[in-house]
Ligand code: PEP
């Protein structure tokens with residue numbers, strides 16, 4: 450570019466230089482809204498994710514004991530949760546930390562589903578484990594640390610189970626959409642995106658909750674988006690506020706860590722809510738969920754994406 454070109458640029462005005470969302474994310478066309486596909490609704494047991502209902506997934510970070518899991522499952526169900534979370538295969542920051550119970554943990558999740566009727570979301574970390582985890586889980590979670598493992602994504606996608614795709618902690622929105630495209634390309638349309646905070650220069654919280662990304666993803670993509678205030682905050686006292694902000698930004702649901710005794714949790718105790726704190730959070734998000742419902746009813750007025758270029 451010579452000097453002349455750069456000098457003429459401002460005279461073109463904002464309309465000329467503005468890139469369209471479609472062009473910007475052209476690499477991943479199938480994740481973008483189109484007139485034919487405005488919303489993907491992912492159906493799991495009797496739950497619809499990405500539809501009119503707001504969905505709460507809750508449970509411990511790790512499956513520890515049958516008693517811990519079942520008491521948590523019963524509590525979160527009666528408090529209004531729809532899906533039970535809990536890791537049997539755990540990606541940990543330290544290689545010496547608890548890595549999960551594996552198959553024994555999956556069996557506990559199976560029992561919790563039988564007792565409560567809650568659907569199960571649990572992480573799969575390796576391609577080799579996909580058939581086993583898919584046998585027990587209703588939704589396969591791809592963790593942040595695995596978001597760019599395309600062979601894992603494609604293998605998990607081919608299991609036919611819906612995929613909860615957590616944004617990598619160093620991943621851009623475009624990176625997240627590329628990973629979602631990999632799942633769609635493998636023939637699985639049931640992708641649920643998850644914003645769980647990213648690494649930034651600010652280390653005050655565990656991560657920086659990127660709520661702008663939630664608003665953007667809701668605007669450009671037909672895929673449901675779930676907010677994870679637990680991993681974003683890293684501190685239980687901030688989880689309810691981030692949950693409310695996530696809903697206000699447009700999330701279709703939450704995934705929240707809850708433990709009967711967070712001080713004794715085998716992983717992520719600092720960010721896990723007690724049962725009483727979970728009840729309080731559920732009450733405090735109600736007005737935000739009501740506002741979301743009004744927003745959905747009015748969304749017929751929203752201009753189609755092409756028109757905003
Ligand atoms: C989890 O959900 O417990 C977890 C490990 O999440 P993330 O992959 O987002 O760190």
Ligand code: MN
Nearest residue numbers: 510706716717
């Ligand atoms: Mn966790």
